[in-house]
Amino acid sequence: MLGLLDFNFYNSWLFVLLLPAVAVAIAAILLVARYRRSFREREMQLHAAISNSEQGFCMFGPDGRLQLWNESLLQIYMIPPGQVLSGRSFEELVDVGRAVGSEARELRDLVELRDSIASGEASSLTIELLDGRHVKILQRPMPNGGWMATHEDVTDRKQAEARFAYVALHDLVTGLPNRAALHHRIAENLKTAKDNNARFAVIRLGIDRFKEINDVFGQSAGDAVLAEMARRLGESCEPGFLARPGGDEFSIVTPPDQAASAMEDIFSRLAVICDSEFHIDGQDIRVGSTAGVSVYPDDGEDSETLIAHADIALYRAKAETRGTVRRFESAMDRQIREKRALQRDLAVALKNGEFEIYYQPQATAQGQAVGFETLLRWHHPVRGMVSPGIFIPLAEETGLIGAIDEWVLRTACAEAVAWPNPLAIAVNFSPLDFRHLDVPELIRSVLLETGLAPARLEVEITEGVLIDDFDSAIAILRRIKDLGVRIAMDDFGAGYSSLSYLQAFPFDKIKIDQTFIAKLDSNVDSASIVEAILGLSRALRLPVIAEGVETQSQLAFLTRHGCDEVQGYLIGRPQPVAHYRDVMNDVAAVARVGAVA
Structure with missing residues (x-):
């Protein structure tokens, strides 16, 4: 009996000693089982994700x-x-x-x-x-x-990128290099000519009375004339560089050469085609053209001067001797004097209250107003209305653009804050403003001064803001965005690196350049580009507004492909603020903006 008691006592103590080890073993078994089950579940999830x-x-x-x-x-x-x-x-x-x-x-x-x-x-x-x-x-x-x-x-994406890259440097009608490519080539020639003591010419050729060709034979015939002229010029100006900066004008840059005869040879060949007959769509069309020439370094030592002097020679030739190739002469300074007089008038225009803001509506594809873009107009006391295409570059050249843009911002915000209908207001800034002004601080102070909600203000910029100092520009744009202000990229698709800019900065909206919209009905490439931009915007969840909408067919195309907003003469022309007072005052307005315009 005593031995039995001793045995039970011993076993009980043994059990107590082994109990922790048993517990650990059981826990380990359960943990392994749980891990294996979790691993199998994750493996099944991974296989499902990979398969789908x-x-x-x-x-x-x-x-x-x-x-x-x-x-x-x-x-x-x-x-x-x-x-x-x-x-x-x-x-x-x-x-x-x-x-x-x-x-x-x-x-x-x-x-x-x-x-x-x-x-x-x-x-x-x-x-x-x-x-x-x-x-x-x-x-x-x-x-x-x-x-x-x-x-x-990524074939579709690569093709879209290639198309954008091509469009950034080429004209759609003729396939020639465009204005941006022209400036790049002149810059290259300047460096080569300076290094080698060489000379080269910048030639500006314009088709005479091109508007009459469009009016009589139609726009498609006009485009065909441009394409045929591009072909003939390409043959005549070799080995020069041929571009079409826009409109009815072509530009030719001769190679840097120390021999004057090389340039003269091109001038002679151009003179032959200044009066030509084109056979377009079964019709013979007489096409005359005139050219102006400036030569480096005689007529200028930088790109802007050479182009300006070639333009002056062209305009003088068109006024006096159409159908010729004319060199720039120092006596051709009337335009320069007129330009300087306009610069002097511009310097006092702001002080004299000669500027006025016009408002152009922006709307959904169904016509519901969402905002207005501010557009500056100059009522010259003698000349009347001066085109922004003339005075804006002058303001940038003279450094007046900063004060003018500040006045536009302050005036537009003060006007918009009084509208019962809280529509957005879009204001353009020059690239020079980002170099010479503290734009974020200016916007902040104007918003505080006027009381306009930041979300109602939209700042429109072109890629010119980003080209010179990309990192600095991005930092400035982020400060503006931190204020609660929206930022839109204007003229999207017409620049060098629009796609890379979308990757680098979270824009709130992009504006499709109006040159693509204008050719939706007549140019397959333009339609493809617009469709690609809209597809890209959907993928990036980025709102798009198309500017320059003038026809119902353009609007129908944009609506069909999911464009968010539109702007153009079909919706409403730029007008003084009083013209759209009903839209600005009616919070419940649902009528088409076009009806007001």
Whole structure:
């Protein structure tokens, strides 16, 4: 009996001693089971995400062999079902793609991708396939020595970027380089000519009475005349640089050359086509043209002066001897004197109260007013209404633009705050304002002074604000945005880097340049570009307003493709504030703005 008691006593103490270990073992078993269940759930979620993704996905093990992929990857590279892919190396998969025609156009792309994999570093690369498609590959290493990658077909995006890049530097009607490209070429010539003591000419050629051609034969015939003139000039001005800055004018820049005969040869060839007959749509159209010439360094030592003097020579030739090629002469200074007189008048215009703000409505595609853009007008006491295209550049040249823009901002905000209908007000700023003024502080003080809600103010800028000092401009725009003010990019699509600017800064709105809207009915490229911009805006969730809407067909196109807002003569012309007083006062207004205009 005593032995039995001793045995039970011993076992009970043994049980007490083993109890913690047993508990730990049980907890470990439960934890492992829970981890395995969680791992299986996550694995199932990962497989579901990979299967449902529109992007191609693949994962390689530490041995460099394919372990996992999805259906989208096969679709991107057009790999038919039934292919044995599991366990294949990167090089073997390249051979599979090559067999079905999904091969990289450039060998260096494959080499770069292979090198990034070997380096064990993350990489991003867009490759072009032989069939013209573009695939973006994002490759990331994994801790176990393997790597995973996503593959996305970005062909549409690449084509849109290429189209934007082309449009930024080319005229749509003729396919020639545009104004921006022209200035770039002159800048290059200036550097070369200065380095080599050479000379070159800037030629401005205008088609005589081009408006009459449009009126008599129609705009399509006018465009055909421009295209044919571009072709003939291209043959005549070689090896010069030919551009179409706009309107009925072409520009030619001769190569820097020390021999005067090289320029004279081009002048002679141009004179031959100054009176030509074009055969357009079964009709013979007599087309006359006139050219003005300035020469570096005789007639100017910078781009602006050379172009201005070539223009002066052109205008003088059109007034006196159409159909000729005329050199600039120092006696052609009447225009310069007139310009200086206008500059003097401009200096006192603000003080004398000669400026007035006109308001142009902005509306939804259904005609509901959402705001107004402010447009400056100058009532000259002698000349009458002076075009903004004339006095705004003068104000920028003389440094008066800052004071004028400040007056517009203060006046417009004070006017808008009194409207019962809290419509937005859009104000334009010159790129020079961002260099010489503290624009954010100016806006802040005006908002405090007038009491206008920041959300009602919209600042419109062009890419000129961003070109010279990008980082500084972005910092200024962020300060403005921090005030609660909205910022819109004006003339979108017509500049160098519009797409990159959208990536760099969160604009509240983009305005499609009116040159594209004007050609919606007549130019397929313009329609494609506008459609691409609207598609891009939807992807970025970025509101769009189209300016220059003048016809119902343009409005119908924009509505059909989801444009948010419109502005133009169809909606309402720029008018003094009294003209739109009913819209500004009626909070419940639902009638079309066009009816008021």
